[in-house]
Each structure stands twice: as structure tokens, then as C-alpha cells.
Amino acid sequence: MTTQHETLVSKHAATLEAAIDAVNTRKSWSPFKDSPSSKIHGEEKPAAGKAAFEARLNRRFEMGLPGISGWSGEEVSPFTLDPLGISYPLCDPETLIASAKVAMAHWSKASPGLRIALCLEMAEQLYDNNFEMAHAVMHVAGQSYTQAFSGSGPNALDRGIEALAYAATAMDNVAPEAKYHRQFGRDEVALEKTYTLVPRGVGLVICCASFPTWNAYPAMFASLSTGNPVIVKPHPIAILPMAIVVERCRAVLSEFGFDPNLVTLAVDTVAEPVAGQYVEHPDVQIIDFTGSPRFGSHLERTVTGKQLFTETAGVNSVVVESVDDLAESMRAIARASSLFSAQMCTSPQVVFVPKDGIQTRDGHVSFDAVAQCIVDEVDALADSPKVAAGIMGAVQAQLSLDVVAEASAMAEREGLSILRQGGAYEHPDFPAARTRTMMVISGDSSHQAMYAEERFGPVLFIVATDSADAAAEEATELARTRGTISCYMYSTDDDFVDRWVDVYATVGANLSINLTGAMWINFAAAYSDYHVTGLNPAGNACLADLSFVASRFRIAQRRRPIRKDAA
């Protein structure tokens, strides 16, 4: 290792150690601050970040990629509805893959510790650059400024560092060498053995449009740290955040003497998608996918002989059996549902409430009163444009509004009640913003076809069930058959909770019980909360555990007699 490399490893050693401790203890920890407050970051950085973002607009995004065959860019800001005007290099897949393979030879020889330190350096520099990233995420995904800053910044980088903690643990589990002594007959056999970590091959990271960085960091860092190059395939309508990431990673690699083609960007267009060419290429050995259940399950059904990690989505449910403070609990649901206008993989989509109502500390409350309370709490958020802007941000694509319109039409046709028409709210900073508050629809279990498939847009169903147990039964069955990433339960009855927690676990539904208050109930904390179980159709991977990293590298060994001069 060079002095520069040794210094880098030392610089990040404490962070790595703390991250390993955090995933082992699963306590709250982060090396970053997830608030954009200028009290933390000073006055200069927010302005500089905004300026850096604006300087990206209406020009080519050059990053020295190999094999450029053209330029394209189709991004439109959900906040201004104006095109960003950025064009990105379109690259020949064979060239990107070949370049990655060339770069891999040197990278695979770097020590795991150095590769991890390089990734930590990337994370640190990306954090340092996070105000620009916040604007980039806002204007492709539609996230609010604060959410883009935190959720697509530190919270996502934390997931990346979490993956590094597991990669370090898994690679550290392999002794680099050993001496072996054993008597065989009259022979005293003495062997020296060497165990080499061998990366699996080129990693492909397919990113989603609504939350591009959140899954990309763990996937990229998991593959890179274990010695694999990475090709990032952003969604064609949300390229900029990943272009900034790739540019930064390439700069860090170059700065430390590695081939920048270890990290490249495979841009495509909606009309001519390119993912399939990478997926099918024999040199692509690892695929991380985040996105629609449709393409995710296609990959799950067709990809063989490669490592495939998917996170898609499902139907997240809430079961309300009984509560202490009704308004407090329904506010938690309304907030979680409204956050980013329900365009999150953890957004609750269905609230199951017993048709005969529930117990609260203030006595019995009817189904209708529970439903009305949710509507009231959604109203409270929607009625203040400033609050609405901070929570809901914008709707990324017209498609999500079509989902709402379709749900509305179906509801009317099928006889469900529309308790709340979702409407645009006026964004205080972006008058043209594509905004939408929650539509709330009420029905019963006979309307399962309506709410039992993922509707990726601002629509929430409140469903009357025969009983609380019937609610939990339906919620867990939906999780098993349709997939889920986060389930929620409200109950003051420990027997009820105890009766169902194992069922939720068996169907692979991570469960939040009785959460209220300032923390978003669908907030998933890196290092502490596992994200996705791999046990139901919402994905086969877990962010992050040992299985997320352990198969990204393999072990090759050699052995030979211990030489006398070495014995």
C-alpha cells in the first residue's frame, strides 16, 4: 500500500469500526447529520449547492466515460415542469463492460481495507456535496427539499456504509493464510495455505426513479468493496443524482490511483431501454435492482447463474385494533401516507379497521369515526401549503396521477366511498409543481381487488374487516402473496399483538407497532432497521445483512509445503 493509501485507511478506520459496532448493536448511529439546517452546515454550503445544481442545467454532463455513442436526456422537474435540459452520454454496453473488466484486475488486488476506505471516502465526499444532491433529487424525483437532503443524502449514505460494515465482516471472516500441520501415517505434513478473495464480476446497479440513491449506495458499495466494478443504470427520467454520484466516485478513484471505469453510468431512454443488454451479458455477474414489481419479478423469474438482489414493492398495510389516543395514531398514519405523496416503498396503502370500531382511551369509536379521523389528519397536513410542501413534495410523474384517477374511477364503479378527493396543493416556492394530496377511499374486504395491488401514488384505502383478527389475517396474507416492505399495527392489547407478531415474521413483514410522534413511522434507520426480508414478493434481498454481501466475492485457495526457509 502506498502512503496515500495508508493515510486513507487510517482516516476512515474509526468510522468503519463504529459502523460495524452499530450494525452489531443496532443502535442509533450515523457519521452524518441528516438535517439541512444552516446551523449545522453554515450559510455558504446551501447556496453553493443550489448554484452547483443550477450550473448543471441545459448542458452536457461530461464525465469522461468510454464508448460514447450519443447524448440524451429527458428529465423534467416535477416542481417546475420544465425540462432540466441536461444531456448525458449514451455508451456502448460492450465498451462499458469491457472497461469495467479491465479496471477490475487492479482493483481486485487492492486490499479489502483499502477498497472499503475508498468507498468511505466516496461517501464522505458525497455528503460534503449533499446540498447539490438535494436539489438534483428534488428536480428529478419530486422529493421535498428536506426529504431530498436527508432521505437521499445521509440516510442513503448510511445504508451504503452499513453495507460496507457487512462487507468488512464477511471478508474479515476469511483468514488470508494459515499453517496446517497434521500427521498422515509416518509423515508430518506441514502446509502453508493462502486464501484469496476473488470478486465475482461486473456489478450492475439498476436504480429506481423515485428514490435513486437509497438503494444504489448499498449496492454500489457492497459490490465495489468486495472487488467488483459497478455499472450504474439510472432510470431514464431520474439520471442526474446518479450522474453526480458516478462523477464523484470516478474522481475519488482517480485521485487514489485507480481506474475510474470501476464506476460508470449506463444511461438509456424510455424509448430504448438498455438494461436487458447488461443483464444478459455473461461478464455481468451481480445485479442489484430497485424498481417496479413488474420488472423485478421478471428478473427474478429469468436471471440464472448470477447474483440477483431485488427490492421492489408491495402492499403495505396498517391494522388498527385499538389505540390509546386516536388522533395521535391516525396522525401517524396520515403523515406516513402523505410523505412524498405515498411514492415510497414503505408508504402504507391500506388501513384495516374492524367494522364494529375500536377501543380507545376515550371509549369505543366507530369505523366511520376512525376513518374520519384519518381524513381529518390528512386535511390538517394538506391545508397548510408550507407543511404540505415539506411533507408531500411533488408527484414525480403523470403516471402516479393516473393511478389516482384510475383508483377513483374504480371506486365509483365498485361502490366504495371516496372519503377525501385528493387535490393539488399550492406549492409556496414552485407554483407549477405537480402536487397532489392523498385521496382516501373506504371499502370493505369484499373490495380486495381494489387495494390488494400496489398503487404507486397518493391514494389510501381504509377497509372495514369483520374483526381485528380478520384484519391481521388479511394483512399478513396480502404480505405473503403480494409482498410488503413495511407493515404497521396499532393495538393496546398485548395478547392481540403477541398472537400476530410471529405470523408477520413468517410472511417476512417488518412490523412497526404503536408508533406515533415526530419520527415518521415509515422511517427505516440504517444500521438498526433491516429493510426488506426477502421472504415475500417485495424483493429477495435485505438491506443489509451478511447475505447481501457474502456471495459478491468468492474464495480461491492454494497450498504448498512449508519451505524450510519459511518454516
Next chain:
Amino acid sequence: MTTQHETLVSKHAATLEAAIDAVNTRKSWSPFKDSPSSKIHGEEKPAAGKAAFEARLNRRFEMGLPGISGWSGEEVSPFTLDPLGISYPLCDPETLIASAKVAMAHWSKASPGLRIALCLEMAEQLYDNNFEMAHAVMHVAGQSYTQAFSGSGPNALDRGIEALAYAATAMDNVAPEAKYHRQFGRDEVALEKTYTLVPRGVGLVICCASFPTWNAYPAMFASLSTGNPVIVKPHPIAILPMAIVVERCRAVLSEFGFDPNLVTLAVDTVAEPVAGQYVEHPDVQIIDFTGSPRFGSHLERTVTGKQLFTETAGVNSVVVESVDDLAESMRAIARASSLFSAQMCTSPQVVFVPKDGIQTRDGHVSFDAVAQCIVDEVDALADSPKVAAGIMGAVQAQLSLDVVAEASAMAEREGLSILRQGGAYEHPDFPAARTRTMMVISGDSSHQAMYAEERFGPVLFIVATDSADAAAEEATELARTRGTISCYMYSTDDDFVDRWVDVYATVGANLSINLTGAMWINFAAAYSDYHVTGLNPAGNACLADLSFVASRFRIAQRRRPIRKDAA
């Protein structure tokens, strides 16, 4: 945990701890003795084991399996050529799978520590029963008595315990619970989190005919210890060893209060194979396969949405660049090749020697002299029936003799030289035994079609190459394209070795360098030697590493506010 369970966990705690230490340090270790010597085991056990085996013959093998629809057995002893006369239950796949799922519910609730202790108890009891197993393996697979005792007994059980060490490490990596404290705005959030290990589903273990227990133990123990039930699918011509294993595992499970249907046996016939029905069943979520590259690669190409672990075979090569003592090195090759008449996944099949010969401590030696030395060393083993019997055992199936006949015919047709005709040797104990010593064929790199595919039988190719580097080039390219499990190299030139070790690692070829002496060069020691890399067509799994176990279970979490009474 009951007192009985606590006692069991205590009983095996030291073994588990020592096994974890052994895989971490990769030193030589085993809780067992792998010699059948009566000095170790006493006079009684060997006789009792033989008697137990004989008592199995010519009757039904009853083990209380559910869903029996018939009885069948087709085994023929390679030593006597007589049918064993044992018939085994044929079971309805749906019933076995349903029974496994029923049993899983209780098993998944047992602590990881208890499940591991149960597996260690199975291993201990199987070791205690190993003389019977030795005879069972001999008379279905054809292994010699000593090899059957060691290789299919302690050496295989060690692989199972090795898998338990990794399972313990992987499961121990998941904190069972945590307290989470973080400030969100003005809220001091305090959560209790619970992380539950959830087994993936029914495990299917498909065993090979020549070495059934060796891969079965690690697969069975890896799945069982992580909470999954296991259905063992033995090869229809080599059922008895796995029937004995399943019977013993079921007895241990019953003894400790668990449903014996956690381990069942799915017998089929050559005419009506049943594996596909299990492979395709949605409840079967884990598949461990050992056997032919043909069926293995079929599974690798077609199985999706399940965990698949394969070990098949490939073309194992030896590169001879230079040696110290020619006879010593060629003896090592001759012995490894002759062991079990080359019916092992680690048997060398091709020896590459530079056409201009090699350097030895006694000066330069021609290609022909090297080849003749190998032939002489094979002769030395073959000429003594007692030595031959101990090393070569019997040939399992006529198919392996057909392989030799086909190689012989091709060699004559293609103009290769048959340096040694393999012939039967007279077995001192079993005059009817199907025996065969090595056929040795010489050619050059132009005959690659002959030696570049696995020939599972007693045939060894010695191939002249343009140079030593050309030999290593061809060996590693064969490894990459055809697969390999063990490669061998002889060279006194450190520069040559250093030039090639990384290439071997990159193609996933485990390499033994300059091994001679009493230890079989193709001996792979559990806890110390990784077996199969997963980087070439010889299999996708590694026995054993973290990736062999880490995805056999998943993690489901729940979280709730810390209650005041619990805070």
C-alpha cells in the same frame, strides 16, 4: 428450553466453539478419528458395524416416513455384483413436503443454539455408527473400506460441522433485540426492536452416487441449523448410506421432542426420477445438488427464485514444470489418480508436461520419461492386490467402465498413445468385484477434445505442451471454461509459480503446489480447505463459507415504543 435441551447444548458447546475456531484459523482439527483402526475403536465396533450392515440386506428399510406409496430398491454391490435386496419406501412428494412444512413451524421456534446442538448430536451418533456406514458406502459406491470409513465418515461429518460453525457465525451476527434512542425534533424516540430469524423453507438435498454423505452432511446441517426442514433425495443406485443417515437424524429429532419429519428421504428409481417434482415445488426453497455437471448445469440454468447450491465436477489438471524428486512427485499424481479409481471430484484427469521435458534434481528428463514414471507408479499400486484394494476400491457402475472403453477407442482412432491399458485387479476379499486400474493415455494439446471434458472413470491423460507456461495457460483456461475443483502444480521455480497463482485464483481453481508424501494430494480437509469456489462451471457453492449459510435464513423485525414498565 427444557432441561434435556439445555443439557444437549452444554454437551456440544465445546465442539461448536472449537469448530468455529478451526474455520477461523483454518488449522487441522477434528472431533473425530478418521482411521478405522481397532486400536482406536476397539475390537467390538468393527464387527458390530458389519453385522448391522448385513442385517439391513434383503429386507425393507422401514423408517416411518409419511405418504408411502410403494417400495423399491435397485442397489447392486460393486464388490459382490449381487443386489443388496433392500427395498425403500417410495413417498408421495406432496406428502413429504407438507409434512416438512408442518414440522418446520416448531423447529423454527427452537433457538439457533439448540438446533445446532441437535445437528452436533446427529453427527456424534452417526460417527458412533460409522462402521456400519463404512460397509454401506462400500457396497453402494465401491469405495474401499478405509476410504469409506474416513472419507464418507469423519471427513464428511467434519464438513457438516464446518457448515454448523458458519451457520452459528451467521446467525450470531444478528442481534436478537436492540434498544433504539434518537432525538427527532422535540421527540426523544425510544424503541425496542426485535429481530427474528426466519427459515426460508423446505430444503432439498440431492446426493450423488459415488460420495453420497460428503456433500449431504454440510447441506443438511446448514439447512437444518438455520431452521429449515430437509428432504434428502439419494441417487437411486446409492440409497443405503443416506437411508441410514435419515433414520439416525429422525431418531435424534424424536428423542429430543421434535418432529422426525424435519428429515425425510425421497427415494426414486432410475426409470422414474422424482427430483424435478421437488425442485419445482413452490415450498421447496433451498436446493443443494451434488452430481453430474449435466443435471447440475440444468438446475443452474432453470431454477429461479430459490437458493441453489451446486457442486458438480470438471476437468482437474496437473501442470508439471519442474520437480525435485521425479518419482516422488509422479507417485503423488499416480496415487491421487488411482484413489477410488478416479471416481472423485478431486481426481486429476490431465497431466500437462512440456514436450521438451522438465528439470529435476537429477538433471533434465524427457517428456516420455516423465510419462513412463507416472505409468511405473501406477503399476506399483496396481501390482499389489492388497494395495490396489485399499486405494482403488471398486468401480461403482458399468458406466464408468464404458467411459474407459470409449476413451480407449477414441485414443486409437485419434492417434494418441495408450501407455497403460487399465485392467481389472484381483480383489483379495471380493473376487467378483468390479475393479479397474488406471488407463494412461498420452497425447498433445491438439487432442484437447479427448481430455477437455470430464471422463468420470479410471483414465488419465498425459499431454505434451509447447512449454510450461503453455501448460498453465491451458490448465487455467480449461478450469475457466470446463470447471475444476482441484488443480495441481509441480514446480521448483518460484517465478513460474508466482506468475500463475493469481490466474488460477481468478478462474476459481483451488491449487495444490508440490504436494507429495503420505497425504493424498486430493485430500481436502474440512475447516482448513475450502472446497469448490463457485467461480467456474464445477459448481456455484463453496463448502463451506458464510455465503453457504447466510441466505438459508432471513431476518424479520418488529419495533415498538419502549414501554414504561420495560424501560
